[in-house]
Every structure is written in structure tokens, then in C-alpha cells.
């Protein structure tokens with residue numbers, strides 16, 4: 001039974017998204033929720049379900065022989081609510097070196113529990129939590145999911161861990177239940193993309209649109225000269241061999257033991273997956289292979305001649321893959337599912353993707369990570385270059401505008417692959433399952449639709465003066481600088497918030513322990529990276545002129561995609577950061593375009 005709380009009560013309250021309990025004071029109590037003010041440096045106020053608030057006395061009753069620690073023991077290194085944690089260039093390392101380590105083993109019976117209590121929540125305690133969360137977690141079937149090393153707490157922090165510090169406190173279970181709940185995926189109730197009807201429509205419309213755009217890339221929205229092409233003409237062995245060969249070639253490159261192996265974000269069960277990041281090498285090898293094929297006079301232009309057949313193959317391949325992924329996910333444990341793809345509705349779950357991280361070859365090959373960056377993204381560049389080669393062969397001079405746009409897009413893809421590990425924190429990898437949306441998006445939408453502008457410019461060459469071309473270049477450069485500058489600033493801050501290079505930036509604390517940047521790029525709007533990306537999208541389309549509508553599909557779609565993405569990210573962050581996210585929104589008011597939106 002949760003305790004009754006009255007305003008002014010001294011309590012222990014659970015810091016959101018952690019397993020840490022801190023001293024707090026009750027501010028309000030209403031209908032199963034209690035608003036508490038933590039005794040931290042920022043006097044953070046949070047409203048929590050009452051099961052996460054416990055009277056101090058009750059904490060002691062639950063087995064504690066010494067209800068509270070002496071102030072002198074619990075606050076190390078002079079931590080007090082008014083004092084800031086001393087910035088350390090490598091805070092995490094500092095924490096781990098002086099820690100006590102417990103190794104937990106895979107067993108049914110030993111589902112250990114640990115309650116961490118601290119006098120005051122600090123950034124450091126949140127970091128410790130990230131390590132502490134690596135406890136045994138029991139999955140839906142009651143099996144302990146993994147063997148892990150549990151790093152406990154140092155004496156240099158404010159966290160008061162009874163075992164590490166040697167006090168006689170023993171604690172009872174508050175956490176075990178929560179960790180198990182955390183690793184379980186409940187039914188998806190809030191549906192995205194217009195729910196079942198919306199995803200059903202998108203499932204049908206997306207492939208039809210990709211196919212349609214194949215025939216009208218060089219014109220308006222509709223096919224003017226109707227070229228009859230039967231479905232059986234779209235099935236072509238050579239196209240299947242080219243598409244399949246390309247996919248296998250990229251998979252082989254991805255598996256080469258080259259490049260860094262990096263860890264992804266902590267999963268719900270506390271583990272992390274490893275990813276080999278050799279995408280940039282794959283791009284270089286692919287470009288070299290293309291160059292060699294052109295030099296050796298291999299008919300690379302077959303890609304243009306068989307373009308509709310290739311698009312059709314890509315679509316069918318994506319559908320088959322999505323069906324296989326859906327069937328595979330039916331056999332996987334609850335812990336492996338994505339939170340957004342477990343509605344129980346076949347259409348919705350098929351579209352959104354049920355399994356979060358499908359892997360094959362004994363876990364060595366991550367399908368979602370591979371598909372998001374390799375065959376489609378590098379394929380997009382290759383499609384562009386094949387069309388430019390055809391243009392060079394057929395005309396005396398290639399369309400310079402097409403070459404310029406192809407270079408811009410190569411630059412964008414090279415950047416994505418150079419900073420490949422940044423993708424590991426995107427919502428596609430962290431939240432979304434791998435289903436039809438991403439499979440079709442990665443393997444057909446990106447290579448065959450993102451190449452619209454180059455294909456258009458080859459069929460409709462545009463002549464521009466050198467200063468207009470310079471204007472397009474500058475626009476792309478500005479977009480890129482905003483995109484890259486903001487993404488790199490956030491990545492650097494996430495890697496080490498105490499990086500001296502970021503000392504000039506202001507950030508605000510959140511209840512989840514992580515801070516949010518509120519100055520620099522991230523002080524201008526909440527998604528400066530989307531703004532840069534959009535500017536680039538316009539720089540790629542302006543050279544197509546305004547005579548035909550089709551090439552404008554890309555920026556139009558991209559605005560919708562990014563606005564919707566910003567909305568989805570807002571929902572995730574609201575869950576993650578609670579009321580701190582509202583404070584952040586108050587502080588950084590604009591979503592994508594400063595002073596406009």
C-alpha cells in the first residue's frame with residue numbers, strides 16, 4: 001500500500017528514470033500522485049505516482065537497521081545542495097576506478113535487488129545509475145537475461161550505498177519489480193502515423209508512389225505520355241541479380257573486420273549491443289568499384305536502362321524482408337520487442353516493426369543498422385552516378401547542375417557514414433522496430449526517390465551562370481554547416497558534458513540526470529540539425545527550377561517527415577525528462593526555424 005502523504009512531509013522519492021531514491025519534501029498530494037521537491041542543487045520539482053514516494057520512516061521499516069546515514073558519511077567531497085559537482089574531464093572513468101564490482105551470474109534464482117539512496121541527487125549519481133542499472137533482469141518467462149558486471153558506488157559520490165560503504169543498512173525490494181517492468185514491453189496503446197488506418201494507407205501508397213515517381217521523375221505529378229508497362233515486364237532476372245548482388249556486396253563489406261566496434265545505447269534490460277562502424281570504408285570501396293567498372297567499360301548504365309525493374313525488385317525485396325521480420329518477431333521474447341510495435345494489430349505492428357534489434361549470424365549482423373546506412377544510402381549515390389555516366393556517354397557535356405547535385409548528395413552520404421555511430425542514438429535505432437516502414441524506407445524509398453533531382457536534371461538539363469551555381473553551393477554549405485555543427489555539438493556534449501571545448505555552452509539539468517543544451521546551436525531552436533538538413537534539401541531542388549513539380553516532392557516530403565519526427569521526439573523526451581522537458585521548451589521556444597516555427 002502506498003503511504004499517505006501530507007504537504008511538508010520528509011520523504012524518499014524515486015528520481016525519474018533511475019533506481020535512485022533521494023530525500024525530498026512533499027509539495028502536493030492528489031489522486032495517487034505526489035508532487036515532491038528534491039533536496040538537490042536545483043530544488044527539482046517532480047510529480048510522481050505515489051508508489052515512488054516513501055515516507056522516510058517506512059524506508060527504515062523495510063529492513064533498515066540504520067534509517068539514515070550520518071551526514072558526514074553520506075556526502076563525500078563536500079557535496080552539498082548548494083555546491084556544484086566539480087567538473088571532471090572524464091567523470092565516468094573516475095567513478096568506475098574506485099568502485100566495488102560485483103559479478104552477477106545467469107541463474108533463475110538470483111534476481112538481485114538493490115536500492116540506492118542518496119542524500120541529494122547529482123549529475124554524478126545519475127551517471128552511477130547508468131552503471132548500476134546493469135543488474136540482473138528477469139524477462140517475461142522468469143529467466144535471468146544476462147550475466148553482467150554490476151558496478152557499485154564510489155565513496156567519492158553522494159550516493160549512499162549500504163554495501164559499498166559498509167553501513168549496516170539492509171534494504172528491501174523497490175527496484176527489482178521496476179527493472180523487470182522496465183525490460184518488459186507493454187501493449188502499444190498510443191499509435192503513430194494515423195494508427196491502423198494511417199499505416200494501412202501508407203503501406204499501400206508508399207510502394208505505388210515510388211513506382212509512380214520512377215516514370216514521372218522528369219515531369220509533373222502525373223504521367224503525361226502513358227508508357228504501358230506490365231507487371232511481368234517489371235520482373236527481370238538481371239535486375240534481381242544487380243539488386244541482390246549489391247545487397248550481398250554491402251553485407252560482405254559491413255562484416256569485414258575493419259573499422260571501430262562501438263556500443264549502442266543501454267537497452268531496457270541494461271545491456272548494450274555492439275556495432276561495427278566501417279561505413280565510410282564501404283563507401284570508398286563502392287566508389288572505387290564503380291570507378292573501376294567505368295574504366296573497364298562495364299555497362300554501368302544498365303542501372304538506368306533497367307531502372308523500373310530495379311525499383312520493382314527493391315520494393316518486392318523490402319516487402320519480403322518485412323514479412324520475414326514480422327514472422328521472426330512472433331517467436332522472440334517480449335524483451336526483444338520495440339515499445340512502439342506491440343499493439344497486437346497486425347497491420348500497425350507490421351508497418352512499425354515488432355523486433356527492436358533483429359540480428360542474424362549469431363548476433364554478429366544487425367539488420368536494421370545495416371539497412372539504414374548501407375545498401376540504400378550508398379545505393380542512392382550509385383544510382384546518381386550511373387545516371388551521370390549515362391549522361392556523359394550520350395551527350396558531349398554532362399548536365400553540370402546534375403553533377404553539382406550528385407556531389408552535394410555524395411557529400412551528405414559521406415558525412416552520414418563518417419559519423420556512422422551517431423545513428424545509434426536516433427529514434428529509428430533506439431525506439432522503432434525494424435518493420436515495413438524502415439525496410440521499405442531504407443531499401444527502396446531512399447535509393448530510388450532521393451535520387452529524383454539528379455534523374456530530373458539529366459532529362460531536363462538546366463543551364464546556370466557560374467554565380468548561380470556558386471549560390472547553390474553556398475546554400476548547401478550553409479545547410480551543411482548548421483546540420484553538422486549542431487549534430488557534432490550535441491554528440492560531443494553527450495559524450496562528455498565536461499569537454500573544455502564546450503565550456504562556453506549553457507545547459508540545464510533534467511530530472512533524468514542528463515543535461516540539455518540551451519545555448520549554441522541548441523539554444524536557437526530545438527532541432528537545428530533538421531533546419532540544416534532542410535536547407536540542404538532546398539539547395540538540391542532549386543537547380544531543378546520551378547517548371548515541373550516532381551523534383552519538389554523531396555523537400556515537401558522532408559518538411560512533413562521532419563515536422564512529424566520533431567513531434568515524435570517531443571513525446572519521447574517528455575516521457576524521458578518529465579517536467580524538465582517543459583522547462584526546456586519554455587527556454588528554447590522554437591522547434592525548427594527560430595522565430596517562425
Ligand SMILES: NC(=O)C1=CN([C@@H]2O[C@H](COP(=O)(O)OP(=O)(O)OC[C@H]3O[C@@H](n4cnc5c(N)ncnc54)[C@H](OP(=O)(O)O)[C@@H]3O)[C@@H](O)[C@H]2O)C=CC1
Nearest residue numbers: 425426427487490515516517518522529530533565569573
Ligand atoms: N535525410 C533523411 O531522410 C533524414 C535525416 N535525418 C537527420 O538525422 C539526424 C538525426 O535525427 P534525429 O535522431 O531525428 O534527431 P536528433 O539528432 O535531433 O535527436 C534528438 C535527441 O537529441 C537529444 N536532444 C534534444 N535536444 C537536446 C539538447 N538541447 N541538448 C542535448 N541533447 C538534446 C534528445 O536525446 P537524448 O537527450 O536522449 O540525448 C533527443 O531525443 C538529424 O540531423 C536529421 O536531420 C533524420 C531523418 C531522416
Ligand SMILES: CC(C)CCC[C@@H](C)[C@H]1CC=C2C3=C(CC[C@@]21C)[C@@]1(C)CC[C@H](O)C[C@@H]1CC3
Nearest residue numbers: 372373415416423426428437438441442445446
Ligand atoms: C516515408 C516513411 C514514412 C519513412 C521512411 C523513413 C526513412 C527513409 C528515413 C527514416 C530515418 C532515416 C534517416 C536517414 C535516411 C532516411 C531514413 C532511413 C539518415 C541515415 C540520412 C543521413 C543522416 O545523416 C542520418 C539519417 C538518420 C535517419
